Amino acid sequence: MHSWTSPENTPRATTQIAQIRQALLEQITAGLLQPGTRLPSERELSERFATTRITLKEALAALEAEGKIYREERRGWFVASARFIYDPRYKSHFQAMVEVQNRQVTTQVQSAGLIVAPVGLCQQLLLPPLSTLLQINRLRQLDGRSVLYVEHFLLPARFPGLLACDLEQSLTRLYAERYGIRYGRSCFEIVPGAARGAVARGLNLADDAPVLLITRINYDEQGQLIDCDREYWRHDAVAIRIESAMP
Structure with a gap:
């Protein structure tokens, strides 16, 4: 045969x-x-x-x-330009990491408002059923190219009046300057993902195109929850680099 x-x-x-x-x-x-x-x-x-x-x-x-x-x-x-070197543990704001690499970043708010937390977020953040969260969706461009779509989920009680602020600025800086909240530890997960809906449209991808999904849960210096970020990266635009601390 x-x-x-x-x-x-x-x-x-x-x-x-x-x-x-x-x-x-x-x-x-x-x-x-x-x-x-x-x-x-x-x-x-x-x-x-x-x-x-x-x-x-x-x-x-x-x-x-x-x-x-x-x-x-x-x-x-x-x-493509050279891949952006990204350390998810970086404590300063994203703009600072971009400037170190001599790149240009712009941020566009796609939507912002209150939502009822989905089941998955309730489980991840240890929230009671039907909790309310602030959701801010932002699209970030490096050197004019859309490479990152971020969904931010925050506890409303910690950020009164946040939706009236300029949400295109650094949220890390806004947390510190307006609310006196600074990052302590973070827990993050990096997995392959798929772009759908607003994420696909924002990143100029077909639905279900592959992306790199980084989910990060941030806590303040007292160990209290700050927010949860879901970062959808175009996988061809980023390299993850993490430097471990000496024992």
């Missing part, structure tokens, strides 16, 4: 994938394709490399996994 092999899985196709990846990578590394540059359409690229769309997509997917390019829904492929 003869086994059937897809033409796209043959050694020739595999070699083509590697050649296309290498050719595009050399253009990026040499600076001929600058960060933010939009690549030609998949049809144009497949014609230039004399290959099929399927083989081309394999090569593009390899570069995407390496963080060299990224895709935006209905817009095409773009050359």
